[in-house]
């Protein structure tokens with residue numbers, strides 16, 4: 001496999017990864033839905049620029065973590081398609097990373113709403 005291909009080709013590979021994840025991974029689709037809801041929420045409460053920045057950063061981080069988790073799952077399934085406790089551990093760690101970031105995102109959304117309706121911006 002040729003390495004370091006042209007930028008446009010690498011962007012195509014990345015776009016293909018996004019497309020496959022959206023098609024194959026239910027968790028990724030759920031998180032895309034959460035991102036749409038997050039954007040609607042930020043728009044609805046007329047969030048300030050800094051909160052838009054925080055929100056976009058968090059949403060992008062959750063999506064990126066899910067993609068990395070899916071990458072780990074694919075490699076684990078390739079290396080060992082049968083049950084193995086280390087595969088379980090690797091997959092559970094990946095899922096835990098996404099869970100931690102998702103909890104952080106929800107807590108920050110609650111903080112944002114609390115600030116918006118109790119203190120304004």
Ligand SMILES: Nc1ncnc2c1ncn2[C@@H]1O[C@H](COP(=O)(O)OP(=O)(O)OP(=O)(O)O)[C@@H](O)[C@H]1O
Pocket residue numbers: 025027069070073080081082083084085087088089091092094095
């Ligand atoms: N080969 C395996 N060996 C041991 N445990 C496994 C194996 N495959 C899956 N598991 C267990 O099942 C869980 C779900 O794995 P699966 O590959 O189905 O991920 P998923 O449902 O796509 O999860 P996610 O929502 O994180 O993408 C893992 O976290 C792990 O505990």
